[in-house]
Amino acid sequence: MFLVTAEEMREIDRKTIEEIGIPSIVLMENAGSQVAREMMQFIFKPAKIVILSGHGNNGGDGFVTARHLGNHGYDVQTWLIGSPEKFTPETTIHFNALIQSGYKVNIFSQDNELELKESLIKADIIVDALLGTGATGGLREPYKSIIQFVNQTNATKVAIDIPTGVNSNTGEVVELALIADYTITFALPKIGQYLYPGTEYIGKLKVVDISIPSIVIKEVDPRISLLSQNDLRTRLPIRKRNSHKGTYGHAFIIGGSKNMPGAITLATMAALRTGAGLTTSAVPASIQPMVFSRVPEAICIAMDEDSTGHFALNSIEALRLEEKNYTAIGIGPGIGQWELGLEWFKKLLLSINLPMIIDADGLNLLSKEIGLLDQRKSETILTPHPGEMARLIKRDVAYVEKNRIKVAKEFASQYGVYLLLKGAHSLIATPNGDLYLNPTGGPELAKGGSGDVLTGMITGFVAQKLPILDAVMLAVYLHGIAGNLASKPSNYSTIATDVIDKIGFAMSTLSNHVDALPTHFPGN
Numbered sequence: 001m002f003l004v005t006a007e008e009m010r011e012i013d014r015k016t017i018e019e020i021g022i023p024s025i026v027l028m029e030n031a032g033s034q035v036a037r038e039m040m041q042f043i044f045k046p047a048k049i050v051i052l053s054g055h056g057n058n059g060g061d062g063f064v065t066a067r068h069l070g071n072h073g074y075d076v077q078t079w080l081i082g083s084p085e086k087f088t089p090e091t092t093i094h095f096n097a098l099i100q101s102g103y104k105v106n107i108f109s110q111d112n113e114l115e116l117k118e119s120l121i122k123a124d125i126i127v128d129a130l131l132g133t134g135a136t137g138g139l140r141e142p143y144k145s146i147i148q149f150v151n152q153t154n155a156t157k158v159a160i161d162i163p164t165g166v167n168s169n170t171g172e173v174v175e176l177a178l179i180a181d182y183t184i185t186f187a188l189p190k191i192g193q194y195l196y197p198g199t200e201y202i203g204k205l206k207v208v209d210i211s212i213p214s215i216v217i218k219e220v221d222p223r224i225s226l227l228s229q230n231d232l233r234t235r236l237p238i239r240k241r242n243s244h245k246g247t248y249g250h251a252f253i254i255g256g257s258k259n260m261p262g263a264i265t266l267a268t269m270a271a272l273r274t275g276a277g278l279t280t281s282a283v284p285a286s287i288q289p290m291v292f293s294r295v296p297e298a299i300c301i302a303m304d305e306d307s308t309g310h311f312a313l314n315s316i317e318a319l320r321l322e323e324k325n326y327t328a329i330g331i332g333p334g335i336g337q338w339e340l341g342l343e344w345f346k347k348l349l350l351s352i353n354l355p356m357i358i359d360a361d362g363l364n365l366l367s368k369e370i371g372l373l374d375q376r377k378s379e380t381i382l383t384p385h386p387g388e389m390a391r392l393i394k395r396d397v398a399y400v401e402k403n404r405i406k407v408a409k410e411f412a413s414q415y416g417v418y419l420l421l422k423g424a425h426s427l428i429a430t431p432n433g434d435l436y437l438n439p440t441g442g443p444e445l446a447k448g449g450s451g452d453v454l455t456g457m458i459t460g461f462v463a464q465k466l467p468i469l470d471a472v473m474l475a476v477y478l479h480g481i482a483g484n485l486a487s488k489p490s491n492y493s494t495i496a497t498d499v500i501d502k503i504g505f506a507m508s509t510l511s512n513h514v515d516a517l518p519t520h521f522p523g524n
């Protein structure tokens with residue numbers, strides 16, 4: 001499914017109206033009737049409903065919703081917070097249709113402010129049809145005071161399209177926005193509904209159809225897709241009955257240092273869980289027994305180390321000799337930073353020509369000489385969290401967080417890499433400018449070790465020779481699901497090994513991908 005900006009949605013609406021020939025008043029009729037239909041699933045007849053409409057098309061949707069709920073016998077009070085002179089043509093038609101159908105619309109002014117507040121206090125449901133995708137900047141009065149008041153009431157709040165005050169492109173909230181329990185949005189979800197802080201204002205999100213043809217969506221070709229179970233189901237590699245460990249590739253993970261043997265252990269375990277036929281880790285010699293004892297299923301090779309317990313420069317030769325055995329390489333978990341680290345990392349990066357996943361201190365070393373990426377001959381996947389991303393582009397974390405989409409897209413295109421920008425929600429950017437947003441994952445993953453698990457998962461999937469994009473998508477999506485499964489009974493207590501234990505369950509939510517035997521029906 002695509003995620004759209006306000007501009008892409010406007011273009012989709014325009015094409016539907018002008019090229020397909022569905023008039024805009026029909027789209028608005030569909031929008032409002034769908035909102036009413038959705039609301040009827042969870043509201044009871046005696047409920048007191050207050051609908052707040054602005055003078056734009058979002059307000060028009062509110063008028064249509066009011067008419068449909070009224071026609072179904074619900075107790076609805078409608079308020080216009082705005083001026084009829086500013087109505088759009090569609091909103092005028094639906095305002096008149098509401099009045100002609102015998103319903104009243106209160107027009108807000110300073111004189112009836114108390115009356116509005118009394119209605120809001122008594123309301124069971126408040127519908128926000130004040131501003132939608134046409135809103136820009138911080139809220140102006142009187143919307144600001146009204147939203148502040150609405151947020152303090154006990155009513156259930158339903159936002160039409162997007163809560164007033166949330167920027168539909170960036171998720172930005174300037175000062176204040178309506179805190180919705182439900183948001184009912186049209187045709188496609190909006191990007192701002194999936195970016196923080198906007199996400200926290202949306203409540204439960206429902207996407208409803210308003211007769212937008214899929215051909216129009218294809219023509220507009222939105223740039224961001226939302227990862228979904230349906231899209232990923234078919235990308236999981238099939239386990240053939242007639243197969244052996246060599247069929248599923250060989251993952252190689254380079255990492256660890258004297259003080260950080262855990263990260264490489266977690267990444268190795270996670271790679272095994274994704275289905276890689278073989279997994280080998282290469283670690284500084286002093287930690288090899290420790291890693292090996294925790295993951296007996298993996299091969300663990302001891303490398304020369306320096307006096308500080310980091311990889312020695314001369315380990316490069318041994319690592320290079322190993323290259324021919326593997327199908328993917330992950331570098332970084334627990335590798336640390338040391339005096340000759342950059343020199344070691346540089347040699348490794350330029351001498352190994354396998355798909356490479358770089359994480360953690362691998363990224364920090366890379367940020368010291370970012371031009372190295374231009375010299376890579378095979379695919380590179382970077383998995384920074386916002387702090388690491390900030391170091392890569394030499395900006396601060398606040399800039400990265402505010403511009404996640406732009407930062408990810410520009411970096412991936414400029415350096416020709418697959419970039420996974422972690423955080424809520426994680427974004428994947430491809431070298432050709434495509435973007436994917438992952439909706440899975442929660443606060444249970446906000447703990448040391450989570451990133452190492454993800455690196456191991458990506459390396460495990462790439463090792464199975466999946467297309468790089470498929471491997472990254474599967475890993476990040478399943479990592480979120482596994483985290484969620486591991487968050488029971490409490491997301492405070494979830495640790496990385498719990499997440500690894502749930503990778504298999506997460507995969508089973510996509511499908512049971514084994515080769516089917518021919519079916520034999522018992523004779524009857």
Ligand SMILES: NC(=O)C1=CN([C@@H]2O[C@H](COP(=O)(O)OP(=O)(O)OC[C@H]3O[C@@H](n4cnc5c(N)ncnc54)[C@H](OP(=O)(O)O)[C@@H]3O)[C@@H](O)[C@H]2O)[C@@H](O)CC1
Binds near residue numbers: 014056057132136
């Ligand atoms: N296109 C279609 O066919 C369909 C569109 N649909 C619906 O239309 C919605 C988009 O409608 P839209 O474009 O009319 O904008 P909308 O969100 O109502 O706001 C515009 C008004 O906001 C005001 N305003 C702006 N910023 C403000 C601020 N910070 N603080 C205060 N006021 C502010 C601004 O007022 P002004 O500056 O003119 O005073 C302007 O009048 C979309 O979300 C969906 O619900 C559906 O019906 C399906 C078919």
Ligand SMILES: [K+]
Binds near residue numbers: 130132
């Ligand atoms: K709204």
